Amino acid sequence: MSIFCSLRQLSVTYGRARNGAAALDGIDLDIVAGERLAIIGESGSGKSTLARALAGLLPEGAKVGGEMFWPELGHPPSAGRDFGFVFQDPGSSLNPVLTIGEQIAEGASRHLGLSWKQAYIRAEELLGRVRIPQPDRAMRAFPHQLSGGQRQRVAIAAAIAARPALLIADEATSALDVVVQAEILRLLDALVREDGMTLVFITHDIALASGFVDRIAVFRNARLVEAGPVRSVLSAPESDYTTALIASHRDLATPPLIAEVLP
Numbered sequence: 575m576s577i578f579c580s581l582r583q584l585s586v587t588y589g590r591a592r593n594g595a596a597a598l599d600g601i602d603l604d605i606v607a608g609e610r611l612a613i614i615g616e617s618g619s620g621k622s623t624l625a626r627a628l629a630g631l632l633p634e635g636a637k638v639g640g641e642m643f644w645p646e647l648g649h650p651p652s653a654g655r656d657f658g659f660v661f662q663d664p665g666s667s668l669n670p671v672l673t674i675g676e677q678i679a680e681g682a683s684r685h686l687g688l689s690w691k692q693a694y695i696r697a698e699e700l701l702g703r704v705r706i707p708q709p710d711r712a713m714r715a716f717p718h719q720l721s722g723g724q725r726q727r728v729a730i731a732a733a734i735a736a737r738p739a740l741l742i743a744d745e746a747t748s749a750l751d752v753v754v755q756a757e758i759l760r761l762l763d764a765l766v767r768e769d770g771m772t773l774v775f776i777t778h779d780i781a782l783a784s785g786f787v788d789r790i791a792v793f794r795n796a797r798l799v800e801a802g803p804v805r806s807v808l809s810a811p812e813s814d815y816t817t818a819l820i821a822s823h824r825d826l827a828t829p830p831l832i833a834e835v836l837p
C-alpha cells in the first residue's frame with residue numbers, strides 16, 4: 575500500500591472569511607494510491623476547499639498552513655496532467671463556445687504532446703469510452719446541445735484526457751437525477767478501475783458514497799471527524815456525528831443503493 579498524498583495539519587483560511595474562521599483546520603489524512611476515498615460532509619464543511627487545496631487551485635489570498643506530501647508523484651500535481659477535476663456543474667468546466675471535440679482534444683494535445691490530429695482522434699476515442707452515442711457527431715456539437723448527463727460525461731472525458739493519476743469528483747453527480755446519477759457512477763467506476771486512477775469522491779451523501787468507495791473521511795466544520803474503511807465507519811462509527819449521519823439515511827440499513835446498480 576503506497577501513499578499517494580499525505581496531509582499533515584493542513585489548514586486553509588480564506589482571506590475574505592469573516593472572523594478569520596478556517597475553512598479547513600488541522601487536517602491529517604493520507605490518500606492511498608489507487609484507492610477511492612469519499613470526502614463526506616454537509617455544505618460548508620470544507621470539502622471543496624480540500625479538493626482545491628489538493629489541486630493547488632485555492633484562490634489568491636487563501637492562507638495555507640501545514641504540509642502536503644506527494645510521494646508517488648514527487649511533486650505537487652499539475653492541473654490537467656496529474657489530476658482531473660469533475661465539478662457538480664459541467665457548465666463550469668466546459669467552454670460554451672468550443673465544440674466538444676475541440677475542448678477534449680485541447681487537453682490531450684497540451685498535456686500529452688500530441689499533434690492536433692492525434693489529439694482529435696484521442697478525443698473521439700474518449701467520447702466512446704464515456705459512452706457518448708455517435709462520438710463522431712458529438713465531437714462537432716456544442717455543450718448546450720447535450721443533456722446534463724451527457725455534458726457530465728464530456729466533462730469526465732476532458733478530465734481524464736491526459737491520463738491523470740488522480741481524479742477529483744466534487745459533487746459530480748449531485749445535480750443529476752437518480753437514474754443518470756447511477757449511470758455516471760457506473761462510468762466513473764469503470765474508468766477508475768481501467769486506468770488505475772486514485773479517486774477522491776466528494777459528496778454530501780453518505781449513502782451514495784458507501785456503495786462506491788473504499789474509504790470514507792467525514793468532515794464537519796472544517797475538521798476531519800473520522801476516516802476509515804467504509805465497512806468499519808458504517809458499522810462502528812467513532813463519532814456521534816457520523817452515527818447521526820448514518821441514521822439519517824434509511825438506505826444504509828439495506829444494501830447500499832449503488833451496489834444494486836453497479837455490475
Ligand SMILES: Nc1ncnc2c1ncn2[C@@H]1O[C@H](COP(=O)(O)OP(=O)(O)O)[C@@H](O)[C@H]1O
Pocket residue numbers: 588589590591596597615616617618619620621622623624633
Ligand atoms: N472563495 C472563498 N472565499 C471565502 N470563503 C470561502 C470561499 N470558498 C469557501 N469559503 C468558505 O469556506 C468554508 C468551506 O467551504 P467549502 O469548502 O466550499 O465547503 P463544502 O464544499 O463542504 O460545501 C465555508 O464556510 C465557505 O463559506
Ligand SMILES: [Mg+2]
Pocket residue numbers: 621622623744745
Ligand atoms: Mg463544495
